[in-house]
Amino acid sequence: MASMVTENGRGAAAQTAQPQGPSRGAVRWGPQHAGARELASLYSPGKRCQEWISVILCFSLMAFNFIHLLANFHLGHVWYIQLGIVAGILTADFVSGLVHWGADTWGSVDLPIFGKAFIRPFREHHIDPTAITRHDFIETNGDNCMLTIFPLANMAFSFLTLSPAEIYHVYPLYCYLYALGIFVTLTNQIHKWSHTYFGLPRWVVFLQDWHIILPRKHHRIHHVSPHETYFCITTGWLNYPLEKLGFWRTLEDLITSMTGEKPRADDLKWATKGH
Ligand SMILES: [Zn+2]
Numbered sequence: 299m300a301s302m303v304t305e306n307g308r309g310a311a312a313q314t315a316q317p318q319g320p321s322r323g324a325v326r327w328g329p330q331h332a333g334a335r336e337l338a339s340l341y342s343p344g345k346r347c348q349e350w351i352s353v354i355l356c357f358s359l360m361a362f363n364f365i366h367l368l369a370n371f372h373l374g375h376v377w378y379i380q381l382g383i384v385a386g387i388l389t390a391d392f393v394s395g396l397v398h399w400g401a402d403t404w405g406s407v408d409l410p411i412f413g414k415a416f417i418r419p420f421r422e423h424h425i426d427p428t429a430i431t432r433h434d435f436i437e438t439n440g441d442n443c444m445l446t447i448f449p450l451a452n453m454a455f456s457f458l459t460l461s462p463a464e465i466y467h468v469y470p471l472y473c474y475l476y477a478l479g480i481f482v483t484l485t486n487q488i489h490k491w492s493h494t495y496f497g498l499p500r501w502v503v504f505l506q507d508w509h510i511i512l513p514r515k516h517h518r519i520h521h522v523s524p525h526e527t528y529f530c531i532t533t534g535w536l537n538y539p540l541e542k543l544g545f546w547r548t549l550e551d552l553i554t555s556m557t558g559e560k561p562r563a564d565d566l567k568w569a570t571k572g573h
């Protein structure tokens with residue numbers, strides 16, 4: 299984890315693929331975009347505090363659970379552990395797609411509390427994709443850490459209260475949940491790396507090149523306006539199959555038919571701000 303912290307602060311040298319839209323050639327993207335400036339100014343001290351608390355709690359629980367997983371390791375579980383890890387990563391990739399799709403496609407920055415805190419970063423990211431490379435470790439990872447605190451605390455409590463025999467039985471499930479928790483937590487860090495073109499540690503580039511984590515070229519597909527596909531940002535393994543299935547389109551049609559809401563209405567509003 300330490301090497302991930304040191305990775306931050308190199309954002310100044312970072313570059314990202316510029317979004318290419320079919321019909322918005324006149325729109326200038328980046329930090330000077332009027333909408334991007336307004337969105338960046340909404341990042342408040344209270345929000346910062348929530349992110350700090352989340353990161354500290356989450357990483358402490360992660361270390362605690364890791365020690366207990368090691369202490370309870372049995373050779374007989376080796377296959378289940380591998381299966382659990384792969385299933386956990388796949389689930390995390392799907393969850394990343396679902397949350398990203400939900401925030402990109404529905405809701406508005408104007409929603410009370412929630413909009414400013416959790417929808418704002420998604421709007422900012424489309425009109426200023428380089429902003430994420432200038433976010434430090436806390437801003438990058440705070441929200442995802444918050445998501446995993448409760449399940450990780452629940453696992454820690456189980457390690458303290460269950461008997462060794464009971465732990466033996468739930469061990470494969472815990473490996474699945476732990477892999478899921480780790481990858482959900484790291485999703486935005488992985489996403490940030492996919493936008494960083496200079497100064498990445500060599501091992502990160504290796505993981506990207508072998509498509510173990512989200513590769514840079516792969517994620518560029520999402521940044522083509524109007525941002526309607528390739529929402530998975532942990533490993534991206536599910537992007538191609540979900541696109542072939544028309545998964546996101548079907549889900550959007552279903553929601554539009556039920557609520558009358560148009561997908562990406564708020565995203566489009568921010569993209570065209572000041573133009
Ligand atoms: Zn997006």
Ligand SMILES: [Zn+2]
Pocket residue numbers: 423427489493517521
């Ligand atoms: Zn992105």
